[in-house]
Amino acid sequence: MLARRAASFTRRSIKADSKRSGLRLAVSMLDLTTLEGADSPELARALAQRAIHPCPVRLDQPVPSVAAVCVYPRLVPVVREALAGSGVKTASVATSFPSGQAPLDARLAETDAAIAAGADEIDMVISRGAFLSGRFDEVAAEVRAVKEVCGDTHLKIILETGELATPDNIRRCADLVIEAVSAGRELADGEVFVKTSTGKISPAATMPSVLLLLEAVRDHFLATGVRIGVKPAGGIRQSKAALHMLVMVRETLGQAWLDPKLFRIGASSLLDDLVRQLLWTSRGHYAAMHDVAVT
Amino acid sequence: MGQSEAGTVVTAQGWEYSPAPERTRPKIDSEYGLFIGGEFRAPQTGRVFDTINPATGERLARIAEAGQDDVDAAMAAARAAGPKWARLKGRERGKYLFRLARRIQECSRELAVLETMDGGKPIRESRDVDLPLVAQHFFYHAGWADKLHWAFGGRNVKPRGVCGQIIPWNFPLLMAAWKLAPALACGNTVVLKPAETTSLTALHLAKLMQEIDLPPGVVNIVTGAGETGRMVASHPAVKKVAFTGSTDVGRKIMEELAPREIPLTLELGGKSANIVFADAPIEQAIEGVVDGIWFNQGHVCCAGSRLLVEESILESFVARLRDRMAQLRVGDPLDKNTDVGAINSGEQLRRIQSLVTAGQEEGAILHDVQSAPLPDKGFWFPPCFFTGVQPAHIVAREEIFGPVLAVMSFRTPEEAIRRANMTPYGLAAGIWTDKGSKIFEIASRMEAGIVWCNTYNQYDAASPFGGVKESGFGREGGLHGLRAYVQ
Numbered sequence: 001m002l003a004r005r006a007a008s009f010t011r012r013s014i015k016a017d018s019k020r021s022g023l024r025l026a027v028s029m030l031d032l033t034t035l036e037g038a039d040s041p042e043l044a045r046a047l048a049q050r051a052i053h054p055c056p057v058r059l060d061q062p063v064p065s066v067a068a069v070c071v072y073p074r075l076v077p078v079v080r081e082a083l084a085g086s087g088v089k090t091a092s093v094a095t096s097f098p099s100g101q102a103p104l105d106a107r108l109a110e111t112d113a114a115i116a117a118g119a120d121e122i123d124m125v126i127s128r129g130a131f132l133s134g135r136f137d138e139v140a141a142e143v144r145a146v147k148e149v150c151g152d153t154h155l156k157i158i159l160e161t162g163e164l165a166t167p168d169n170i171r172r173c174a175d176l177v178i179e180a181v182s183a184g185r186e187l188a189d190g191e192v193f194v195k196t197s198t199g200k201i202s203p204a205a206t207m208p209s210v211l212l213l214l215e216a217v218r219d220h221f222l223a224t225g226v227r228i229g230v231k232p233a234g235g236i237r238q239s240k241a242a243l244h245m246l247v248m249v250r251e252t253l254g255q256a257w258l259d260p261k262l263f264r265i266g267a268s269s270l271l272d273d274l275v276r277q278l279l280w281t282s283r284g285h286y287a288a289m290h291d292v293a294v295t
Numbered sequence: 296m297g298q299s300e301a302g303t304v305v306t307a308q309g310w311e312y313s314p315a316p317e318r319t320r321p322k323i324d325s326e327y328g329l330f331i332g333g334e335f336r337a338p339q340t341g342r343v344f345d346t347i348n349p350a351t352g353e354r355l356a357r358i359a360e361a362g363q364d365d366v367d368a369a370m371a372a373a374r375a376a377g378p379k380w381a382r383l384k385g386r387e388r389g390k391y392l393f394r395l396a397r398r399i400q401e402c403s404r405e406l407a408v409l410e411t412m413d414g415g416k417p418i419r420e421s422r423d424v425d426l427p428l429v430a431q432h433f434f435y436h437a438g439w440a441d442k443l444h445w446a447f448g449g450r451n452v453k454p455r456g457v458c459g460q461i462i463p464w465n466f467p468l469l470m471a472a473w474k475l476a477p478a479l480a481c482g483n484t485v486v487l488k489p490a491e492t493t494s495l496t497a498l499h500l501a502k503l504m505q506e507i508d509l510p511p512g513v514v515n516i517v518t519g520a521g522e523t524g525r526m527v528a529s530h531p532a533v534k535k536v537a538f539t540g541s542t543d544v545g546r547k548i549m550e551e552l553a554p555r556e557i558p559l560t561l562e563l564g565g566k567s568a569n570i571v572f573a574d575a576p577i578e579q580a581i582e583g584v585v586d587g588i589w590f591n592q593g594h595v596c597c598a599g600s601r602l603l604v605e606e607s608i609l610e611s612f613v614a615r616l617r618d619r620m621a622q623l624r625v626g627d628p629l630d631k632n633t634d635v636g637a638i639n640s641g642e643q644l645r646r647i648q649s650l651v652t653a654g655q656e657e658g659a660i661l662h663d664v665q666s667a668p669l670p671d672k673g674f675w676f677p678p679c680f681f682t683g684v685q686p687a688h689i690v691a692r693e694e695i696f697g698p699v700l701a702v703m704s705f706r707t708p709e710e711a712i713r714r715a716n717m718t719p720y721g722l723a724a725g726i727w728t729d730k731g732s733k734i735f736e737i738a739s740r741m742e743a744g745i746v747w748c749n750t751y752n753q754y755d756a757a758s759p760f761g762g763v764k765e766s767g768f769g770r771e772g773g774l775h776g777l778r779a780y781v782q
Contacts, residue, residue: 001583001750002578012632013314013631013632014312014313015313016313016314017313018311018312124315222614250310254655255309255310258309
């Protein structure tokens with residue numbers, strides 16, 4: 001039934017105005033990401049430029065900027081400078097991304113360094129090994145420790161749903177980290193996100209795995225009134241897939257979550273397709289790749 | 296809306312779905328005759344009646360009303376075609392059925408739209424559920440046509456002869472497929488009587504039968520109301536009767552046939568229970584309950600129209616159900632985003648209204664969160680459910696056949712079993728728990744023809760479907776379904 005429900009969202013027909021506004025909404029929710037060993041400052045600057053002005057062509061309705069640019073800590077200063085004054089946030093992965101296989105002290109130090117370098121948002125990974133072997137307290141403790149280091153800096157907690165493997169695990173893990181990060185703390189709406197994947201493991205942000213996170217977040221909201229954010233990441237390359245995500249958010253969490261403060265999509269190539277689709281809706285034909293991808 | 300700034304909401308008033316109407320328009324004739332002996336004929340009664348689109352109230356076409364002479368003619372045609380069709384080698388009969396199945400697939404979009412226009416169900420359902428299952432039933436039974444010898448333990452089986460088949464309006468084409476496919480595969484010939492409000496797809500199916508050169512008389516379709524149905528069921532030429540519909544009519548047919556040795560299959564009403572235990576996968580159970588009662592506007596004989604929830608989770612379950620119900624999109628059945636369409640007829644709408652009013656008068660609490668206004672024209676009833684229902688309440692006992700759910704609670708498994716079985720009906724049941732041992736225990740004690748565990752409304756041509764108690768007898772689908780059509 002989980003797969004069936006998740007698939008039902010892909011059966012919605014999103015056309016005309018709802019498609020146009022949905023595509024723009026998806027752009028505004030993007031965490032434009034590059035997480036490669038070979039990332040250069042030059043590439044990061046180009047990415048930042050694109051984040052601010054995603055569409056090189058002027059449309060009647062301007063295409064909004066994306067929500068954030070997500071990079072490794074080393075590139076945070078470059079990105080922060082390039083984004084200065086634009087409103088686009090600088091996000092940094094930390095805590096020994098993507099595996100989390102480092103001593104907790106080192107992971108906390110990396111988080112601290114990323115924030116010191118100017119990151120507005122931290123994308124952390126949890127110790128999947130600890131979770132899978134049933135050491136739930138260890139996972140809760142590391143999440144609390146990272147949140148402690150973050151202070152008011154927004155935190156996205158990556159579960160790596162592909163490694164958790166089962167729906168039960170994913171839901172339990174989402175409940176666990178939400179509980180851990182909320183304990184003894186008054187969280188603002190969107191101060192904390194749960195995020196599906198690093199993008200380094202397949203499967204990543206599948207519809208069922210995202211639905212499980214949305215349901216966990218909804219139940220937390222019904223119990224506490226606090227809005228946790230959700231970020232699917234990994235494997236979302238087509239506009240259609242992004243629109244399916246928005247449909248699922250709308251029908252599971254409601255309109256309130258259709259806001260970059262509460263829902264993000266982590267992707268690197270999705271923006272190309274979103275912009276091409278937007279150009280198609282205004283011009284009636286597809287744009288060439290060199291028209292849209294200018295990184 | 297729309298600023299080129301980060302962190303701002305793009306859609307000021309929220310993100311709404313634009314209308315997404317299905318644009319395919321099948322050709323609908325202004326008038327339809329009776330399909331007898333391979334061709335369409337004007338009725339000897341000279342009478343016609345209107346078939347309307349329940350979503351708009353507009354007339355779609357005029358349908359012939361068959362009288363006794365017409366039914367006699369259809370029976371004669373079926374009897375005349377019988378010996379040759381029965382003698383035909385199984386694999387040849389199978390070819391006809393395969394051909395028909397493929398033709399249905401080719402025309403599936405047109406048929407789905409027609410089904411939606413004539414019956415009011417959402418295009419999403421007719422397109423994604425009804426039509427694929429229709430084709431599957433013909434494919435499945437085409438496969439049996441040359442294997443009947445193996446189906447019945449090596450015995451050589453013979454067809455029964457002329458079958459009288461009467462079908463309801465909730466799944467018009469699918470019910471036609473359920474009835475026709477096994478009868479034809481076994482070598483019988485058929486006189487089929489569709490429901491008066493939904494004859495169109497059966498008549499279009501007749502056109503497909505012409506296209507694939509099905510021998511004349513093998514299938515005959517007589518349209519009309521209950522009286523025509525009675526003529527079909529009680530006709531002396533009939534050697535087998537299959538009926539799907541209400542328990543009241545089923546009872547009358549049984550009385551009529553009591554003095555004669557005519558094998559009968561009855562698939563009648565239901566008041567099926569979904570039982571949700573505290574250890575259930577709650578999200579899945581919600582989906583199952585939603586699908587159970589609001590699929591096809593609740594016009595489903597096996598609809599999970601009673602919900603029994605373990606007391607400890609009742610409050611939170613009802614709250615979630617309410618939220619989920621609010622997500623259902625009610626409206627134009629031809630819109631691809633519509634979840635709940637129009638009520639099939641004015642008569643059915645009045646029945647639902649009177650039962651819901653009775654439920655309120657008896658003190659049950661109605662929950663109805665449909666915010667969008669319903670269309671002015673046509674027949675509409677919003678999805679809803681009752682809490683505070685007592686087992687003696689009318690909404691807990693009577694089959695409503697509409698989008699109305701009765702919610703009750705239980706404390707112990709024994710109480711759940713007792714309450715679930717406390718009905719004259721026995722069609723289906725749903726059990727929701729993550730505990731395997733509990734599933735086996737409860738399932739074995741359900742007085743129901745079909746028990747779904749952690750799912751609901753699953754149909755397959757290979758799986759027998761049918762009820763116990765006042766929900767009827769006999770099975771349709773699978774090996775069990777074939778038995779009724781051979782001797």
